[in-house]
Amino acid sequence: MTANIRKLVVQVDETRKEMGKDITPPTRRAVAIAVIENPYAGRYSENLDELIAIGEELGALLGQKAVKALGIEPGQAQSYGKAAIVGERGELEHAAAILHPKLGAPLRVAVEKGAALVPSAKKQGTLGTAIDVPLGHKDAAFVRSHFDAVEARVSDAPRANEIVVAVAVTDSGRPLPRIGGLQVSEIKGEDGLR
Secondary structure (H helix, E strand, O other), X not given: OOOOEEEEEEEEEEEEEEOOEEEEEEEEEXXXXXXXXXXXXXXXXXXXXXXXXXXXXXXXXXXXXXXXXXXXXXXXXXXXXXXXXXXXXXXXXXXXXXXXXXXXHHHHHHHOOOOXXXXXXXXXXXXXXXXXXXXXXXXXXXOHHHOEEEEEEOOOOOOOOEEEEEEEEEOOOOOOXXXXXXXXXXXXXXXOOO
16 A cells, blocks of 8 residues: 655754754754545544555655755664644544554664654644654653654645644754753663663
8 A cells, every 4th residue: 555645744943042052063853744645534444454554654755754854864863753643534543553553663764773662642633733743762762851842733734534644853852951861872772761
């Protein structure tokens, strides 16, 4: 199954100053978004294999687009996250089918490694609905400096029969992190936790 994509949106935000302090290098977060047709819109199906396959396809596509937007090599990616908004003729399980079974593996390839779980969020919405894509360090979930989120929104989506799928990738943690916890330099990256 190939995703029927109506629109792709890629955006990068870059923080250069925070609380009057220069952020050098700037912290950057990229979000790659696909607006797709929901093949199950308006009907119940016990089997959601089409969306599972679409999730695998979008994990690779959106992960690569986010890394490219940051202008980095895959191994330089630090955090990642995923999210989906289902239009009103769909259900939350449609978002789960895209996000959970197979999207993660190709996303991990796009960011090189990715030992930690990919944080996720899902909701139902209509045109212009926003969602916060949760972020966490790709190799160690306990790195507090990388607990973050970035908003994803497409002004004309999702339509009733669509799903908005977003993947976020960063090249850094939050600007000016100072709440302790595991440091990037201390990551072992063996179990996805530390």
